[in-house]
Amino acid sequence: MIRSVGLLIAAYVLIVIETSLQTETGLATPYGSFVWMLLPWLATQPSRSGSILAAGVYGLMIDAVSNHHPGLMIAATILVTCILQRIITPKFLETGPRVFVVSSGCAGLMAMLVATFSMLAGISFTSPFELLAGIATSSAFAALLTMFGVSVGRLFQRAILPAQSPAH
Amino acid sequence: MTESQNTGTFRVLAACLLGAAMFAVLPDFATSPIRDIVRLGILPGQRLVGSIVASAESKWRNAIDQQLADQQQRLDELRTEVANSQFRERRALLAAESASQQLAAVERHGASPFAVEIAPPMIRPRAVRAAVLGREILSDVKSRRILDQGNTDGVASDLWVLNGDLPIVQAGSNLSVADGLPVFAGRCVVGRIVEAGRWTSSLQYITDPGFRARAVLAQVGVDGPNAAGVQFSFGVEGLIEGRTDLKQNGFCELAQIPATEQVDVGMPVYSPPRDAVDAPMLFGHVAAAELSPGALHWVITVEPAVNVNSVRRVEIVVPELSTDFNSSVPNRTFAPASAETQLAPRGVTSRAPTKPDSRLSGGILPNHRRGSDS
Numbered sequence: 001m002i003r004s005v006g007l008l009i010a011a012y013v014l015i016v017i018e019t020s021l022q023t024e025t026g027l028a029t030p031y032g033s034f035v036w037m038l039l040p041w042l043a044t045q046p047s048r049s050g051s052i053l054a055a056g057v058y059g060l061m062i063d064a065v066s067n068h069h070p071g072l073m074i075a076a077t078i079l080v081t082c083i084l085q086r087i088i089t090p091k092f093l094e095t096g097p098r099v100f101v102v103s104s105g106c107a108g109l110m111a112m113l114v115a116t117f118s119m120l121a122g123i124s125f126t127s128p129f130e131l132l133a134g135i136a137t138s139s140a141f142a143a144l145l146t147m148f149g150v151s152v153g154r155l156f157q158r159a160i161l162p163a164q165s166p167a168h
Numbered sequence: 169m170t171e172s173q174n175t176g177t178f179r180v181l182a183a184c185l186l187g188a189a190m191f192a193v194l195p196d197f198a199t200s201p202i203r204d205i206v207r208l209g210i211l212p213g214q215r216l217v218g219s220i221v222a223s224a225e226s227k228w229r230n231a232i233d234q235q236l237a238d239q240q241q242r243l244d245e246l247r248t249e250v251a252n253s254q255f256r257e258r259r260a261l262l263a264a265e266s267a268s269q270q271l272a273a274v275e276r277h278g279a280s281p282f283a284v285e286i287a288p289p290m291i292r293p294r295a296v297r298a299a300v301l302g303r304e305i306l307s308d309v310k311s312r313r314i315l316d317q318g319n320t321d322g323v324a325s326d327l328w329v330l331n332g333d334l335p336i337v338q339a340g341s342n343l344s345v346a347d348g349l350p351v352f353a354g355r356c357v358v359g360r361i362v363e364a365g366r367w368t369s370s371l372q373y374i375t376d377p378g379f380r381a382r383a384v385l386a387q388v389g390v391d392g393p394n395a396a397g398v399q400f401s402f403g404v405e406g407l408i409e410g411r412t413d414l415k416q417n418g419f420c421e422l423a424q425i426p427a428t429e430q431v432d433v434g435m436p437v438y439s440p441p442r443d444a445v446d447a448p449m450l451f452g453h454v455a456a457a458e459l460s461p462g463a464l465h466w467v468i469t470v471e472p473a474v475n476v477n478s479v480r481r482v483e484i485v486v487p488e489l490s491t492d493f494n495s496s497v498p499n500r501t502f503a504p505a506s507a508e509t510q511l512a513p514r515g516v517t518s519r520a521p522t523k524p525d526s527r528l529s530g531g532i533l534p535n536h537r538r539g540s541d542s
Contacts, residue, residue, distance in 0.1 A: 016213035020221065048173070049180035056184040063191070064206035070199045071192030078184045121192070 004054060007042055011035050011058050019065050032062030032073060033138040036110045037146040039077065040093060040102045043084035055081035069121040076113040080106060096151035103146050107139030290490055295352075295483040298339035300371065334362065334370040337482060344486045345369050352483045356450045356473040357381070357439060361484060369484075373476040374451060375420045376410045383408040383422055383451050385429065386436045404429050405440055408451055408470060418475065419455060422468040429466065431457040437470050 014034040035058050042058075045051040059074030066073065084106060092102050111132055191199055339345045341364050351358045351371055359373040360381070372379050385403045406425040414420055422437055431454060438448035455471040 012210070012213060016210055016217050019210065019214055020217040048177040052177065052180050052184055056187065059188070060191075060202070061206055061210070064203040065210060069192060070194075070196075070203070071188040071190070074188035074191060075185060078181065078188065082181055 004045065004047075004050060007038055007045075008054065008057070011038055011061065014038070015061050015065060031066060031110075031114060031135055031138070032058075033107060033110070033135060034142045034145075035062055036077075036080075036107050036139065037103045037142045039081050039106050039110070040084055040088055040099075043081050043088060044090045044093060048085055051081055051085065052078055069118070072114065072117045072121060076110055076117060079113060080109050083109065093150070094154075096147045096154070099150040100143050100147035103143035104139065107135070107143060111135040111139065288490060291487045292490055293485045294344075294488045295485050296339050296343045296345060297481060297483050298337040298343075298345075298369075299481050300479055301336045301338055301368070334372060334376070336368045337361075337371045337484070338368055339484055340365045340367040340369050342366055343484075344488065345484050346486075349484050349486060350449075352449060352485065353474045353479050353481070354483075355447070356452075358474055358476060358479055358482050371482070372410075374408065374410060374472055375415045375418060375476055377412045377415065379408075379410040379420070381408050381451075382406070382440050383437050384440050384448075385422070385425065385431060385454070386438050386448070387430075388436065402438065402441060402448070406468075408437065414469065418477070419469050419471055420452070422454070422470050423465065425466040425468060427459055427464055427466060431459075431466050431468060433457060436473075 014037075015032060018032060018034040038058065039055065042051045042054055045054075055077040056074055059077035062073040062077070063070060088102060093099050114135070115132060191202075337351070345361060345364045347361055347364050349361045349364075351360055357374060359371050359376065359379060361369045362372040363370040374381070382405055384405050387401045387403065404426055407423045408420055409423060410420045425431060433454050433456065435454045437451040437454065439451065441448045450473045452470045452472040452474075454468055456469040458467045460467070
């Protein structure tokens with residue numbers, strides 16, 4: 001429960017940061033790619049139905065801040081969370097490089113689904129490659145940030161909490 | 169995972185996807201309230217992040233500005249230091265050149281067989297600061313209210329100088345002020361003393377008719393990026409004089425400048441170097457210059473550097489004989505006949521007015537220069 005609330009707060013913060021960066025620097029894409037990085041963590045939650053529901057809320061938040069076809073991001077986040085639930089386990093998120101790989105894979109999956117849904121919904125693009133390039137740039141940036149965040153978090157955890165030897 | 173859990177997960181998944189599909193299918197007026205609520209929820213966070221970013225940017229800019237200001241200040245200090253170093257270097261070069269010339273002269277003519285002692289300057293200019301009397305005081309004096317009081321104490325009216333409409337300065341022969349002495353305001357020439365009384369003197373401004381003095385046009389050249397590198401080059405000597413038609417506009421005229429000279433509006437007009445005083449003093453700047461076809465000389469109108477109507481305090485440069493001149497030369501081989509014989513021709517304390525320079529007809533040259541010039 002605490003983890004779910006923490007992830008929700010993190011999603012809110014990431015959405016806010018992304019929309020601010022979007023207006024300030026143009027680095028982030030209006031697809032909520034920063035929040036995509038939370039989907040692997042959401043997928044490893046014990047309660048699968050709760051994760052799917054939370055993914056729907058994330059999608060709704062992304063959908064609200066991005067002026068795309070309504071429901072597109074909701075469906076994409078739900079489906080990706082569902083897919084990740086079948087693929088990854090909490091062990092995939094233990095180290096920074098693993099988190100980077102999983103986050104990148106999640107971002108790729110989301111990008112494919114967003115592009116597919118956009119084409120199915122008839123949203124006109126200037127170029128699909130431009131869309132994918134934008135998403136890839138933003139996702140890579142977010143994945144790197146996530147990797148560094150996880151690495152620093154693990155270091156702090158090791159420094160603060162004493163190493164516990166396995167019980168004999 | 170049990171089958172019931174899978175079923176529950178599947179139901180939630182199906183419900184969420186159905187919600188997404190409905191969100192996509194429903195018209196905007198049905199979905200926009202939900203999206204607006206989410207946007208309103210995100211808005212405070214966006215404002216917070218925006219204010220944090222703005223504050224950080226402001227602090228960053230301030231830090232950068234401060235750093236730039238510090239660097240600029242350091243740069244200015246270095247420039248000043250470089251300018252001072254260049255100035256010292258120039259002085260050292262001049263001193264070296266002078267020493268080299270002296271050495272060359274010694275090599276050419278041979279060294280003096282006598283022991284050489286450097287005598288201190290016999291004449292030292294001294295500035296007497298005096299106030300220009302206002303019109304009210306002058307009217308009191310002219311109405312003899314002050315003079316009548318002075319009569320009871322043995323003050324005669326001829327001890328005051330009330331020469332027509334000329335302004336009066338509060339310094340006279342009691343302060344060694346004599347006729348023809350130049351009058352300055354800072355480094356600017358204001359005029360000259362035309363008649364020195366006991367306590368007051370009549371002042372003739374440079375714009376007054378009858379004022380005449382030698383002057384040169386100066387060409388300002390900048391040597392280097394700073395003010396310390398400003399150099400002056402002086403041109404041909406002319407004659408600056410006050411004229412009645414120019415006085416009402418506060419101007420005077422610079423004459424006798426040959427047509428071959430380059431004259432530009434704004435050029436400064438100085439007294440010739442080492443003339444009235446050692447340093448060239450500023451008369452004013454060229455306000456207009458005309459050269460008629462076939463004319464041999466320019467007709468130059470000069471705007472005085474000092475507004476003579478607003479001058480309240482002036483300095484009168486009085487040449488003063490060094491009183492310890494005799495005592496400062498310990499092994500003198502001759503002695504002047506008497507101190508009075510030296511004082512009388514220079515007349516710095518003499519009441520009797522000296523004759524003005526014949527060439528300048530009342531120029532600003534001090535008395536001790538006039539004798540040598542003529």
